[in-house]
Amino acid sequence: MVRTVSLGEQILGANDEIALANRTALNRAGVLAINLMASPGAGKTSLILSTVAALRAEYRIAGVDGDLATSIDADRVAAMGVPAVQINTGGACHLDAAMMRCALEQLDLAVLDLLIVENVGNLVCPSGFRLGVHRNVLIASVPEGADKPYKYPVMYLGADAVVLNKVDVLDAFDFDMAYFRHGVEALNPGLAFFPVSCKTGVGMEAWRDWVRQQVTAFRQAEGAGYELR
C-alpha cells in the first residue's frame, strides 16, 4: 500500500542548524564574523590582506579561507602574523556550516575580536549555505561587468555591503556604474557600497570604517538581533 508522508522540510535545514550553533559560539566569545563572497579573481584575498594590515593594531583578527585545494590564500594571511585556517573543500563549490564549524574548532575564539571568512570564489553556490556569520559582504570587480547583480540576484540579496574593487581600471572598461548600482540597490535598499581599489588604496578608508562600525555595533548588541547568514 502506498502512503504519502507530508514533510515540507527545508532541504538545507540541517545546515542552518549547524550555522546557528556556529553563531552561538562566536557570540559567546564576542567575535564578529564577516563572510566575503565573490567570483574568482575579484580581490577577496587582496581585500583581506589590506584590511588585516590596517586593522590589526585595533582588533585581534583571524582568517578562514575556503578553497577547492591549496593553502595559498591562508598562507598569505598567516604571513601577516594572524591566525589563519585553510579549509579545502575538496572540489565543493562553497563553504557550508559543517566546514565552518571545523574551522572554528581550530581557532581560539576567546582571543579574537574579528573573524574574516573568505568563501570559495563563486557567485552561485555560497548564497545557498549559511555559515553562521554576522555579515555577508559581496566583492564585485570592474572587469566582471556591471550586469552581475541581475545575473546573480541571490548572491546580492543576502549581502550587507558590496565592495566594488579595481576602480583604478574603470577607464579601460565599459562599466556602467549607474546600471550596477541600480541592480544592487533594487535588491538591498540602503545597502553599504564601497568603490575601492585594493591596489591603489583608493576608497579603502571608507570600507575600513564600515568594518569598525560593525565591530562596535556587534559589541553593543552583544551579538543579538542578527539575521542568520
Add this chain to the structure above:
Amino acid sequence: MHELAVTQRILEIALRHADGASRITKLNLIVGDLTGILSESVQFYWDIITRETRAEGSTLCVSRVPTRLRCGDCGHEFAPDGRTFDCPNCGGRRVIIMTGREFRLESIEVQ
C-alpha cells in the same frame, strides 16, 4: 552547481521519514528558479546515489516555482525580464522577492 551535495541531503531527509516503509516510490520537491538548482542535474545524481537504498527506482517529481518580484513603490507583482529589476508598471527600482527561493521536500510516497 552543488546539486550532488543537496541531492544527498534530499536522500537523508527522505530515508529519515520513511520509517517502517520498505520502499520510497516518489518524492515531491519544490524548487524555486532563483536557487540555481538544475532539476536535470538533481535527477542525474539521484539515480546514482539511490542505488541499493530504499529509494532506488523512485520518481523525483520537481515542481519549479518561477521568480516573482513585487515593486516596493507601487506594489505591482511581476516576473523579472532578465535584464533589470525595474517595475514594468511604475519604473520603481526597489523590489521584494516574493517567490523563487523555495527549496524543500514537500512529501514522499512510501510503501
